Amino acid sequence: AAKLDAFDNHERVWHGRDEERGLNAIVAIHNTALGPGLGGTRVWPHETFEAALTDVLRLSRGMTFKSAVAGMDFGGGKALIIANSKTDKTPALLEAYAEMLAALNGQYFTGEDVGFTVADADFLRERTPNVTGTTVGGSGNPSPVTAHGVFLGIKAALKHRGVATLDGVHVAVQGLGSVGWTLCEKLHAEGARLSVTDIDATRMEQAKDAFGATPVALDDILKVNADVFAPCALGGVLSAENIPLLGAKIVAGAANNPLVRHEDARLLMERGVLYAPDYVINAGGLLNVAAELAPGGYDREATMAKVAKIPETLTDIFARAEAQKRPTNDVAAEIAFERINAARQR
Ligand code: NAI
Numbered sequence: 001a002a003k004l005d006a007f008d009n010h011e012r013v014w015h016g017r018d019e020e021r022g023l024n025a026i027v028a029i030h031n032t033a034l035g036p037g038l039g040g041t042r043v044w045p046h047e048t049f050e051a052a053l054t055d056v057l058r059l060s061r062g063m064t065f066k067s068a069v070a071g072m073d074f075g076g077g078k079a080l081i082i083a084n085s086k087t088d089k090t091p092a093l094l095e096a097y098a099e100m101l102a103a104l105n106g107q108y109f110t111g112e113d114v115g116f117t118v119a120d121a122d123f124l125r126e127r128t129p130n131v132t133g134t135t136v137g138g139s140g141n142p143s144p145v146t147a148h149g150v151f152l153g154i155k156a157a158l159k160h161r162g163v164a165t166l167d168g169v170h171v172a173v174q175g176l177g178s179v180g181w182t183l184c185e186k187l188h189a190e191g192a193r194l195s196v197t198d199i200d201a202t203r204m205e206q207a208k209d210a211f212g213a214t215p216v217a218l219d220d221i222l223k224v225n226a227d228v229f230a231p232c233a234l235g236g237v238l239s240a241e242n243i244p245l246l247g248a249k250i251v252a253g254a255a256n257n258p259l260v261r262h263e264d265a266r267l268l269m270e271r272g273v274l275y276a277p278d279y280v281i282n283a284g285g286l287l288n289v290a291a292e293l294a295p296g297g298y299d300r301e302a303t304m305a306k307v308a309k310i311p312e313t314l315t316d317i318f319a320r321a322e323a324q325k326r327p328t329n330d331v332a333a334e335i336a337f338e339r340i341n342a343a344r345q346r
Pocket of ligand 1: 115198200218233253254283
């Protein structure tokens with residue numbers, strides 16, 4: 001814990017306000033030991049500024065770890081626009097946000113996250129350079145690549161538990177957005193049985209039609225007696241209070257920060273639940289957008305080769321955690337620390 005605390009300090013946090021154009025945004029740079037801050041922009045109507053700040057600080061910190069474990073030369077950064085993406089995300093707001101990004105002079109590179117689409121990235125890119133995940137000269141939507149990495153990661157977790165095929169495996173998917181939906185497609189194609197939930201009931205109906213998925217009430221998805229629980233909505237869904245109710249023996253999904261507290265991974269371990277650390281299994285999207293910034297530009301084949309290593313990294317983490325009787329997220333954090341500390345000493 002002491003070691004983790006040392007990583008709690010962020011290097012820089014900016015608050016951008018433009019009341020006329022409706023912008024209320026936070027950009028957080030956690031750590032740049034390995035390179036400039038890279039991470040998406042989330043648009044979410046947090047009820048308080050404090051809740052938004054907590055979210056963006058946790059997310060940007062997670063990006064530091066994600067980049068480090070994936071072997072990338074980027075640091076942790078993330079942005080949050082406090083707004084409802086369906087009703088408040090006007091061109092004027094995005095214009096104001098583009099000006100905020102331009103003023104940061106390349107310290108932060110952004111891309112997609114919840115509530116922020118490829119079209120939004122394209123809009124920003126016309127106004128400011130440090131935007132990834134764009135269609136013009138970029139790599140486009142990172143979500144399918146994230147979903148592919150998560151899919152490979154789920155298979156690695158099952159394999160670690162002695163299950164060789166997805167046929168008949170039951171997966172409970174929370175959140176049928178860009179990543180969750182594609183993940184369901186892939187799981188369904190290989191014979192998995194799906195239970196699904198989303199705050200948007202039509203998504204559940206669509207999943208029932210497309211994949212024969214069983215719709216489940218929001219609060220019940222955790223309790224489903226599935227083989228795998230795949231959190232693909234927002235973070236903070238597993239806590240000391242509800243971990244005892246968890247039905248699955250594997251937690252492996254796309255959501256960043258699915259645990260309310262890092263330490264709660266120990267409760268999962270004690271319950272015999274194998275946890276695939278979020279920033280390891282969901283690194284596909286980051287690998288994809290970062291590839292745009294490589295010399296020579298985006299190379300899809302090279303990127304997919306990196307994504308194909310996600311299951312290997314997870315398997316190593318699972319084995320190390322088991323041998324040392326430690327939670328998997330402690331082992332993953334250690335791998336990140338080693339790289340970051342080595343870079344700091346250079
Ligand atoms: P999205 O916004 O497309 O989808 C999120 C879905 O979750 C929506 O359908 C929404 O209705 C649903 N949802 C929200 N709250 C819910 C709740 N309490 N219960 C059930 N469903 C709920 O977002 P996207 O891009 O699919 O991302 C999903 C998660 O994966 C997020 O946590 C994101 O940070 C993470 N992630 C996404 C990456 C990407 O490439 N898109 C990369 C790495 C992580």
